[in-house]
Amino acid sequence: MSLPVLLCVLFLGCAVQPPVVDPLPSWNETGAKTRILQFIERVSNEAGPDFVPVADRIAVFDNDGTLIVERPTIVQFEFLYNRIKEMAPDNPAWIDEQPFKAVLEDDRAALRSMGFRGRRPLVDAAQSEVFQEDYDAAVKRFLENGRHADFGRQYLDLVYAPMLELIALLEANEFRVFIVSGGGIDFIRGFSESIYGVPRDRVIGSSVKTDLRQRGEELSIYRKPGFASMNVSRFKPMNIWLHIGRRPIFAVGNSDGDLEMLKFTLQGGFPSMAILVQHDDAEREFEYSDDSVEVRKYAAQNDWVSVSMREDFGRVFVSDPVPAN
């Protein structure tokens, strides 16, 4: 090998071209994929007119329905139900008291009909009056042992493969990726690093009130009843500001609770992109649009990137087999 060629190889450039690898292999070759790839290339190209400095390359992803299956129930509610059952022996009165009764009897129809407010006591009972470490351990147990009723797989097997690839591609282009979810911040932290590759400090979510209490020799975080913040709708941009202190330039969501976050992302001074995931694949996932009436209207009017799970996802879940090419 001559010295010039050796130098080329050492510096991974010039004469030897690396093979072209598709960074989004689980995406079909559709317009959505093209627009996403072009956007990331544009803002990362230092020589181009749409270059965005690394510090401002902030991407935000909703969680339920955007990164992971949310039907028939969001995963965290399955955790709550499971934990209520775990705790039931110590709370004998629950068997006659709603909404606990419905959980203990597996009466899903009753739970659905109660709405979020009716189910709310479950949230406090299952997630507060407990030290943070014990809560984290309960989340871990559930994620290891729980199974999705329809798919029979672990919940974390029902993360969307195309979205994991998109997160990795953004990180490779020096974006900093944050999860911005209506779900509980500490629940999502139970798997954000191992599954999404998103560090715990880049998770923003709903949070409960806390206290600092002595536990033996240690000061520990104690979870109190009641929400400190419900991270949906207008509160998503407000919590983005609190945690990140910047307007994102890239946002992905799937429901009306993401509308303000998507708008907020598009209204900064940099080139930006908003993506709306549509659940239109009854065969491989679920088909529903009842929770995205407003955002779909707005997305259509404003030419946002619409991602159809049926059309644009070549593979849906990380646990699905990789199709032979």
Add this chain to the structure above:
Amino acid sequence: MSLPVLLCVLFLGCAVQPPVVDPLPSWNETGAKTRILQFIERVSNEAGPDFVPVADRIAVFDNDGTLIVERPTIVQFEFLYNRIKEMAPDNPAWIDEQPFKAVLEDDRAALRSMGFRGRRPLVDAAQSEVFQEDYDAAVKRFLENGRHADFGRQYLDLVYAPMLELIALLEANEFRVFIVSGGGIDFIRGFSESIYGVPRDRVIGSSVKTDLRQRGEELSIYRKPGFASMNVSRFKPMNIWLHIGRRPIFAVGNSDGDLEMLKFTLQGGFPSMAILVQHDDAEREFEYSDDSVEVRKYAAQNDWVSVSMREDFGRVFVSDPVPAN
């Protein structure tokens, strides 16, 4: 140059030894420096018994009095006074109304005697009922134009050089450094990246209530009166949990408001270090200990690393001349 030597040089290793560079040149060769260097080496050494995985290498620094001068007034209060004066023409009633009157008359003794509660209306008046972008612009103007009364230098020239070196050393060893301050989160974000090299999303501080409001075509963050969180004492660990979701292993503070954060840091499962900065240098900075009675007692009893500005700092401010070696 022979090929082997060329390869060595290219890979910065083997035959050519890099010169030994002191990573903390502004620190005197005292016990504090030795303990800090040894700790960082221990937890970063993958082969050693005290190795801490990169994800858990979280370091937290208080701001006022730990990273930057805080006497005779903390910098943010100078900003408030300045802004009240800027706003006075539109608020003629202030000239007869405390605490505004004292600000407009530069009556520092009166302001001191009011205590934080008495001065509190200044906080709301100067920092709320304003869109976030306008607030950020006001902070920027102040930092560019303001001068410290005693030193005659810009405030950001009064950052402690040894602490900047310590932050850089931690980052070089794959720590993630966060600021955890009783000061306003958005005020500190006005200089955290450019001065400390700490990204805006790694600043935790006191925060005001916010809203999301329409501003022309855009949704913008609007600052409302009242605190959402006062980030001192027990609230420091609670906000560390909210923003980081991990117990730090390295913490630096200087006052009683840092005691819980320092304790919380030392009580996790990993090797950890707490550092208390002591303001004992009347000549080069200020000498005071009135705000650190409890924490000094605790630090002495528990053999925490005590940093004496007089003994351990070779150079104090980033704007001080580098001593000839």
